[in-house]
Amino acid sequence: MACPFSVVVAIDFGTTSSGYAFSFTQDSEAIHMMKRWEGGDPGVANQKSPTCLLLTPDLRFHSFGFAARDFYHDLDPEEARHWLYFDKFKMKIHSTSDLTMETELEAVNGRRVRAIEVFAHALHFFREHALKEVKDQSSSVLEGEEIRWVITVPAVWRQPAKQFMREAAYLAGLVAPDCPEQLLIALEPEAASIYCRKLRLHQVIDLSLQPITNGLDLEGSQPFDSSDRYIVADCGGGTVDLTVHQIEQPQGTLKELYKASGGPYGAVGVDLAFEAMLCQIFGEDFIQSFKAKRPAAWVDLTIAFEARKRTAAPGRANALNISLPFSFIDFYKRHRGQSVEAALRRSNMNIVKWSSQGMLRLTQEAMNELFQPTIINICGTITLDLPEPLPLPGAVGGAGGGGPERREIRATMQFGDTEIKVTAVDIMSNRSVRASIDFLSN
Numbered sequence: 001m002a003c004p005f006s007v008v009v010a011i012d013f014g015t016t017s018s019g020y021a022f023s024f025t026q027d028s029e030a031i032h033m034m035k036r037w038e039g040g041d042p043g044v045a046n047q048k049s050p051t052c053l054l055l056t057p058d059l060r061f062h063s064f065g066f067a068a069r070d071f072y073h074d075l076d077p078e079e080a081r082h083w084l085y086f087d088k089f090k091m092k093i094h095s096t097s098d099l100t101m102e103t104e105l106e107a108v109n110g111r112r113v114r115a116i117e118v119f120a121h122a123l124h125f126f127r128e129h130a131l132k133e134v135k136d137q138s139s140s141v142l143e144g145e146e147i148r149w150v151i152t153v154p155a156v157w158r159q160p161a162k163q164f165m166r167e168a169a170y171l172a173g174l175v176a177p178d179c180p181e182q183l184l185i186a187l188e189p190e191a192a193s194i195y196c197r198k199l200r201l202h203q204v205i206d207l208s209l210q211p212i213t214n215g216l217d218l219e220g221s222q223p224f225d226s227s228d229r230y231i232v233a234d235c236g237g238g239t240v241d242l243t244v245h246q247i248e249q250p251q252g253t254l255k256e257l258y259k260a261s262g263g264p265y266g267a268v269g270v271d272l273a274f275e276a277m278l279c280q281i282f283g284e285d286f287i288q289s290f291k292a293k294r295p296a297a298w299v300d301l302t303i304a305f306e307a308r309k310r311t312a313a314p315g316r317a318n319a320l321n322i323s324l325p326f327s328f329i330d331f332y333k334r335h336r337g338q339s340v341e342a343a344l345r346r347s348n349m350n351i352v353k354w355s356s357q358g359m360l361r362l363t364q365e366a367m368n369e370l371f372q373p374t375i376i377n378i379c380g381t382i383t384l385d386l387p388e389p390l391p392l393p394g395a396v397g398g399a400g401g402g403g404p405e406r407r408e409i410r411a412t413m414q415f416g417d418t419e420i421k422v423t424a425v426d427i428m429s430n431r432s433v434r435a436s437i438d439f440l441s442n
């Protein structure tokens with residue numbers, strides 16, 4: 001069937017950052033990524049733009065991304081209180097159990113707006129940006145209906161959340177509600193999976209792990225296809241989910257072998273833990289009033305934390321410095337009549353120290369503590385049930401050719417920087433067993 005669309009624009013609407021890419025159906029392998037936008041943060045490499053939206057005091061769209069953040073940042077604190085700034089708002093859609101088109105979101109200043117409008121403003125912004133870029137790249141004049149739009153959503157989102165995204169896209173004018181097929185709501189891990197299919201094996205497997213590759217010809221670097229099964233671990237800012245996929249032959253389509261499992265255990269959990277730690281040291285009421293009265297400085301502090309967060313690693317022994325904005329130090333002194341250094345001492349937080357250069361020094365223990373709740377959630381909750389029986393460890397094939405005795409094993413995977421730890425439990429006896437999983441052939 002001939003494709004009625006001449007261009008596909010896909011929007012990756014992320015919790016912390018978002019972006020889009022497009023390709024012309026005539027040359028679908030040539031993917032055009034969103035052009036780098038102005039702005040960016042020290043110490044942080046970014047291909048996407050932060051998912052931040054700024055509305056004027058009379059609720060009109062003002063800006064999105066770095067522009068929104070920087071404009072809000074530079075507003076006079078008195079004036080900023082009237083503006084509506086939203087960031088990291090995507091997860092609200094997942095966490096709201098009775099999500100409707102009337103569900104509201106709260107801006108930093110406490111004012112509430114219908115969530116669907118917030119999403120629609122953001123999508124509309126991407127629409128404008130993408131259309132401009134598509135038109136710049138296209139030799140012919142494009143009609144609106146020639147464009148297919150794709151919006152990716154986490155695999156663990158329930159139907160109402162997916163429908164919400166669709167409605168937001170209608171409201172944003174991406175497509176008309178009477179042309180629903182012009183908009184595809186795709187699952188993030190499926191998009192990732194399709195991308196991985198295009199990779200060559202040597203790009204997927206760490207070549208230093210030769211022994212586990214079971215003689216596969218990595219040198220030849222064949223495409224990642226045939227009927228390989230693989231796990232897609234999609235670790236984002238908002239959600240982490242695992243899916244097992246297989247490529248079906250000969251048609252080359254993607255089959256979901258095991259349903260996505262996971263949840264809202266993304267990396268923003270670490271940011272929330274940092275905020276909770278600040279509340280513990282300086283008092284929750286102080287942090288709340290600092291955020292409301294000195295929004296710009298709060299943004300600075302979160303940017304400083306983001307850069308340090310990315311350099312944290314389990315094996316790192318030295319402390320990480322996070323510079324406290326001058327206005328934090330000053331605001332604290334004025335409100336509490338004492339220095340931040342005194343607050344730190346009084347809090348008995350031995351794992352956070354004060355450096356005379358105006359920095360919080362987060363020791364290795366402190367960093368571990370910030371990551372731990374998120375990591376525990378990921379490890380503890382994401383379990384892949386492999387319903388297909390695996391051989392009982394140690395079992396040998398029966399003499400009569402009946403094959404090895406097979407038992408059902410539940411495997412839990414823990415993802416580290418470079419390794420995956422697997423723990424396995426024999427479902428019948430509920431005992432831990434040793435299991436080795438060959439990620440390549442099975």
Ligand SMILES: Nc1ncnc2c1ncn2[C@@H]1O[C@H](COP(=O)(O)OP(=O)(O)OP(=O)(O)O)[C@@H](O)[C@H]1O
Binds near residue numbers: 016238
């Ligand atoms: N090296 C790193 N160490 C720790 N955290 C990191 C690192 N690099 C990125 N992050 C975190 O990952 C998150 C961003 O990831 P990503 O862009 O995939 O999320 P997203 O697309 O915005 O979220 P989602 O897809 O879940 O909605 C941020 O919270 C960021 O702090």
Ligand SMILES: [Mg+2]
Binds near residue numbers: 014
């Ligand atoms: Mg994402």
